[in-house]
Each structure stands twice: as structure tokens, then as C-alpha cells.
Amino acid sequence: MTKLSNEVLQTVMERYPILAKEKDYQNKWSYDVGVVLQGIKEAYRQTGESKYFNYIKENIDYYIDEDNSPRGYHYEDMNLDNINNGKLLFLLFQETKETKYKVIMDRLFDQLQQMPRTPEGGFWHKKIYPNQMWLDGLYMAEPFYAEYLLTFKNGEGLEDVIKQFRLCYEHTLDKQTGLLYHAWDSAKKQNWADSETGQSPHFWGRAMGWYLMALVDTMEIFQDHENKTYVEELKKIFSNCCQALANVRDKQKHVWFQILDLGDRTGNYLEASASSMIIAAMAKAQRLNILSSDWDAFIKESYQGLQDTFVTYTQEGWVDLNYTCEVAGLGGESRRDGTFAYYISEPIVTNDFKGYGAFLQATLAMEPIGAKNILKV
Numbered sequence: 001m002t003k004l005s006n007e008v009l010q011t012v013m014e015r016y017p018i019l020a021k022e023k024d025y026q027n028k029w030s031y032d033v034g035v036v037l038q039g040i041k042e043a044y045r046q047t048g049e050s051k052y053f054n055y056i057k058e059n060i061d062y063y064i065d066e067d068n069s070p071r072g073y074h075y076e077d078m079n080l081d082n083i084n085n086g087k088l089l090f091l092l093f094q095e096t097k098e099t100k101y102k103v104i105m106d107r108l109f110d111q112l113q114q115m116p117r118t119p120e121g122g123f124w125h126k127k128i129y130p131n132q133m134w135l136d137g138l139y140m141a142e143p144f145y146a147e148y149l150l151t152f153k154n155g156e157g158l159e160d161v162i163k164q165f166r167l168c169y170e171h172t173l174d175k176q177t178g179l180l181y182h183a184w185d186s187a188k189k190q191n192w193a194d195s196e197t198g199q200s201p202h203f204w205g206r207a208m209g210w211y212l213m214a215l216v217d218t219m220e221i222f223q224d225h226e227n228k229t230y231v232e233e234l235k236k237i238f239s240n241c242c243q244a245l246a247n248v249r250d251k252q253k254h255v256w257f258q259i260l261d262l263g264d265r266t267g268n269y270l271e272a273s274a275s276s277m278i279i280a281a282m283a284k285a286q287r288l289n290i291l292s293s294d295w296d297a298f299i300k301e302s303y304q305g306l307q308d309t310f311v312t313y314t315q316e317g318w319v320d321l322n323y324t325c326e327v328a329g330l331g332g333e334s335r336r337d338g339t340f341a342y343y344i345s346e347p348i349v350t351n352d353f354k355g356y357g358a359f360l361q362a363t364l365a366m367e368p369i370g371a372k373n374i375l376k377v
Helices: 004-015 031-047 050-061 080-096 099-114 135-152 158-172 205-224 231-248 272-287 293-310 340-345 353-366
Strands: 132-134 183-185 311-313 319-321
Touching: 004 031, 004 050, 004 319, 004 353, 031 050, 031 080, 031 353, 050 080, 080 099, 080 135, 099 135, 132 135, 132 158, 135 158, 135 205, 158 183, 158 205, 158 231, 205 231, 205 272, 205 353, 231 272, 272 293, 272 353, 293 311, 293 353, 319 353
Parallel strands: none
Antiparallel strands: 132 183, 311 319
């Protein structure tokens, strides 16, 4: 029986030879592309097969101009989303020694050094979103930040990586449920921010998915570099988040809602990207011995729910992932006010790269295609 992970890999590589050429991404230095490529990187880690490395290289090289700058990247935007694709550069530089990859990594690291921060030291999500930390931003930046410090700075400054996770967790946490709100405004000035806490009003599924993947990816980097100093703090946060998410999983379908805690509210829906991210993070955490075997049945049940609820096949035999929220954010537009009505108003699409990339990562975590840990990349 063919593994779903193999089918999803085949779908990506046949359907999207160059991810950035797809009309939705318009040749932008888009973080969505990096989510898919992280899945391809995991396939390379598991198998060592050159076709996966070559796919990553061709997709990243497509962006790089003659002056070694990534097409569509704007340093001055001070946007954490722009860091995500940089995670693939470590592998490319390690394998090829081509300086163009190091040049871009240095540029992205410099952006992090210059990012505006909240008074406590948390990165703003973007320059256009002052004093705001969003859960999304931890996935975009922190694994890159940690790996750069460990690879090129002898681990100096890692406390700042942990600080970002800590601040975001402390300020988005709902102590009653253990769930995390989408964002926090340290200035408490945004129209969506609670006047006392600065928290946004709802628990958006994908936001917690981003945060969970950020935690496990960063812990993996620490383990690969045999740096265990900070793993315990992140592990505790991860465990708390997993338990909170287990409490709001749908009891029939075994996956998660767009707004996590309001499954019975009209208009809410089971959402594919959040469910994929949560499953991918939990399954990966088991491989890394971060989650115990007590979670086995829960994760397997969730993975089956993911397939039953969201997966269909085309006539070509390609795998489609349905019911992904195309985008959701806060501020910038009057309608992005953080309300329930806003979150359910955004388009629901098929094969969005954010969701599909997380789905690919989930399938590879659940159905590996080669010897585990064949490569440390």
C-alpha cells in the first residue's frame, strides 16, 4: 500500500515544479513556499535522495538575483514573515558551500538584529504592526534565529530566542483554558486589543499551529547541536499547549476548528491547516522524545481524522487538501478586527501552501519514507 506521504510528495513535485510561479504567490519571497520546502527537506532527511535536495535548491535559486539578493524581499519592511524561507539556506550552504546562501542568511540575521521590539524585548511582527507579537511570527523567525546563532555565533545570544517564546506565551495565554490568543498588543492601542491585557479576542487555530511547530522545530535544532540548556523550558510550554489543544479537539472528527473553543457556534468550521500543523508538531515531538508514548492513540486518531475530513484525490491521482483558511490577520484594515465574524469571513480554499506544507510535514512525521535521522539537516 502506497504511503500517503509518498503521494503528497509526488503531488507537490509534479504539480508545482517551481512553487513561486504559482499565481497566488506571484514570484514573491513568500513564507508559504518555505512551509512546503520544509516538508521536502524532511523527505531529504529521511532518505538522502538527491531529487529532494535538487527540488529545494531549484526553488530557492529561482528567487536569487545576480547580486545575491532574494527577489521580492524587502529588508526595510522589518517583517518576520520574510525570515521563514531562510531556514532552507542552512542545508543549501552546508551541501554546496555556495556563498550566495550565506550572504542571504547574514542579511536575514541582520534584519532580526534591527527589528523593532516591545518594551520587554519581543520582536514586533512587522514594522507596520507596532508593539505587536503574533503567534505566527515565532514560526517564521525563531528556528532560523536559533540555528544561525548555533551555526555561526557559537550559540551566543540564544537567551533572546527563548525570550521570544516566553514573552509570547505569557502575554497570549488564557489561564483558564491554556489556549493562546492570536496576538498581543503591548501598547493596548489596537482596536482588537483588550484594554487591560492587550490580547486579541479569539483562539485562532492556525496561530496555535504555527506556535506549536515553532516550538518543536526550535527544540530539534537545539538537540541537533547538542545544546540542551533551553529545551526544558520550551518542552514545558509545548506540553501545556498540547494538553489545551487536546481539550478542544472535535469529539467526532478528531480535528480542530478555525476558532478552537467555539466548535458549536454557527459558521465555525473544521480547518485543515491548523489540524495539519498540530498533528505535524505532535508527531515530530514524539520522534524527538518530547512527547511520551501516552499520546500515541491521540495522534493516530487525529491523523486519521485529518485524512477523513480534508483529503480528496484528483483524476490524476494527486492529493488535494480542502478547507484551509486562506489568510487571517489583525489590523491594517478595519474589517480585520479580531472578531469571530471576521475569522470565519476569510475565504476557504484548497491546496493553500501554508496548509499543504504543514500537511506534507504531518504525513512524513506519521508515515516516514526512509531510515529516521539519516541526515542532520
